[in-house]
Amino acid sequence: MDMRQRPYRSVLYIPGSKPRALDKARNLPVDAIIFDLEDAVPVEEKNAARDILKEALAAGGYGARFKIVRINGLDTEWGKDDAKAVTEMDADAILLPKVASPADLDALAKITGDLPIWAMMESPRGMLNAAAIAAHPKLAGMVMGTNDLAKELQSRNRADRLPMLTSLGLCLLAAKAEGLIIVDGVYNAFKDDEGLKVECEQGRDMGFDGKTLIHPAQVDVTNAAFAPSEAEIELAKRQIAAFEEVEASGQGVAVVDGRIVENLHVATALETLAKAKAIEALAAE
Structure with missing residues (x-):
């Protein structure tokens, strides 16, 4: 790692x-x-x-x-x-x-x-x-x-x-x-x-x-x-999904829970998921 x-x-x-x-x-x-x-x-x-x-x-x-x-x-x-x-x-x-x-x-x-x-x-x-x-x-x-x-x-x-x-x-x-x-x-x-x-x-x-x-x-x-919470992990997944959906359609702006989702939010969401995955991997070793 x-x-x-x-x-x-x-x-x-x-x-x-x-x-x-x-x-x-x-x-x-x-x-x-x-x-x-x-x-x-x-x-x-x-x-x-x-x-x-x-x-x-x-x-x-x-x-x-x-x-x-x-x-x-x-x-x-x-x-x-x-x-x-x-x-x-x-x-x-x-x-x-x-x-x-x-x-x-x-x-x-x-x-x-x-x-x-x-x-x-x-x-x-x-x-x-x-x-x-x-x-x-x-x-x-x-x-x-x-x-x-x-x-x-x-x-x-x-x-x-x-x-x-x-x-x-x-x-x-x-x-x-x-x-x-x-x-x-x-x-x-x-x-x-x-x-x-x-x-x-x-x-x-x-x-x-x-x-x-x-x-x-x-x-x-x-x-x-210091680990991502279940709520943070779930939010990260929804932000990524919403952004990808808008990107695919080429229309509108991604919104999750009344907040606009931009590239920087997706980057943070990906980091959250990567950290959660790394913690799982560490626990398994």
Whole structure:
């Protein structure tokens, strides 16, 4: 499945140092996994985590789940060794934390070669440079690091995420301009399904491809929120049919539910159906 055509509704962080968690992830209904060597791994376990993760990925069993490895920053004592290690792992992409400029991606690409790079967007500098970062030839995806960003902004936590909207919008614009995947930040209250649902719907409405998760309990809510609903699928089919009927007859204007249907609406409808089909295919693998 083409990387940009596949679903990225749920992207779960898994500590790279915990064999039990790595094993459990093989059976979770997530679209992608971020195998974390950074924040989720204590300092004293960072070197051992590389070998544990490499062994787990070599053993396989993750099916069609997209496999991303987040390394420590290249300015840390572990970053360069992490990057070298990931090139020898069965990973689909490497995730660099705290990307502030394209130069950070250049430095990583010198180590990782052709391996697709994803960028953690989690600093004010990164927000201001989002367009230049997104345009980097090796970049394939962006991940919002909203916890670190909130710390840097000294912003308050609000249900409507008003303090985050400028940053989310800048990264969305940059990612969409370059055809990248972009996933929203985490929702920290992992037992609050209703709050998670509201934040997922906000992210989906804005245009995010999916959401990063910190706990398996968040997967079902997130998968549902970022998948086309039955109503959206049905509407897409009716829009396509109405447009094709008018095209064939050469007369009139296509109208569905009192709204005119144009080429752009048909394009969106086709994307909706393609996404639903991709989700079905992923579930079947």
